[in-house]
Amino acid sequence: MFRSIVSSLSIGVGILVSGILLSSSISNFKNFDRYVEVKGLDEKVVKADFGTWSIQFSVSNDDLKKIYAETTNAQNKIKDFLIAQGFKQEEIKIETVNLNDNKANLYGNNVQNVPHYTAQSGINVATKNVDLLEKSGQNITTLIESGILINRNFIQYSFKDLLSVKPEMLRNATANAREAAEIFAKNSNSSVGKIRQATQGSFSISSATANNNETYGGESEMMKKIRVVTSVEFFIN
Template sequence: MENKNFAIIIASACIGVCIVISSIIFAFSISSLSENQRTVQVKGLSEREVAANAVIWPIVYKDAGNDLTSLYGSIDSKNLIIKNFLIENGISESEISIAAPNVTDRSAEMYGPEKAAFRFYASAILTVSTDKVDLVRSLITKISSIGKNNISFSSDEYQNQIEYKYTKLNDIKNEMVEEATKNARATAQKFADDSESSLGKIKTASQGQFSINNRDNYTPYIKIVRVVSSIEYFIKD
């Protein structure tokens, strides 16, 4: 009987010791896990100022008349004058497209002006699409010289604004991603240094989309390319 009680006591003691040891190991494991899960989230920016390398230039003018056939003839003549001006100044014929004119019959408009000067009003457009950005910029100021041919240019239509583009993103994309990543790491390293910790490996990382915007409203031919990388690092004491 005494031997049986002694065995029970020994077994209970062993179980107790095992529980204590397991608790200690578990506590250390939780502590280690907690330390490994300390992180810092940072963002890194890369920005470039670049010149537009492509341009779309809509050249819009107005015309009017009372005879539709004569009006179309006038538009054809003016299109040819504008086209010749562009070609003579360095624009290739393949870079010029001519759209069908938009003609309005004022007599058919129910709510139009009662006494319009002309029955037919037309809006015509030629579009230059080229990589000769500097040339186009110079021609924008010169094209008014052919206004003496009774060509009334229109430049205030919102839907026909000149558009400058930057199409060489692939040439700088890798460098910008690398720079954004370095800037993010520098920020994380500063945080680690200030908190007397050491910077660990990357836990998660994501790259934002590239954006290309005008530098300002006055120089749309100069673009700002931006990308932001978001990175989460482990922090260790």
């Protein structure tokens, strides 16, 4: 009987200890699983490192041979202008000529009031020298004064070297997320632990003057704003 009592006590103590350990494990598991999800933001203003310039023009004439001669003359004038500004030959590309027979598409009295043919062409510039691009764009009147009918004059800037700023911006965005988590933890009398999980948001590039709701656009502005938002989960102790 004594052995039976001792055995019962041993079993009881074992169950009690097991219960305490199980309770402690559950408590630790719950504490380990406590986390908060926050977002981190970083923005950086940079100067564009690439630019393009599209110059479109048109010429009209009733004589087919003359219109091709005038088109070639206009192309050469624009190309000479760009080289004089400082652009390299390999940065300049001449577009093909599109010829339109105006009288084939018109009827009645309107036919008498328009030239027989209209040719359209253009020259495009692609360069890393954005300062030269901006300066040269202000001299477009030189071409207009030479008698060229400019239909489109558009300079576009972009930032291509995203890899050069990406690591730093991700670090800053993560640090910003931790600051937000620490505010949450302080309000709940807790402390912020290690990162549980992190998701990198996409990078967006807009003009430097764009508001937070405008993540794209501003192609004609040289200064760009890069923006990234990360989603980070931190353990809460």
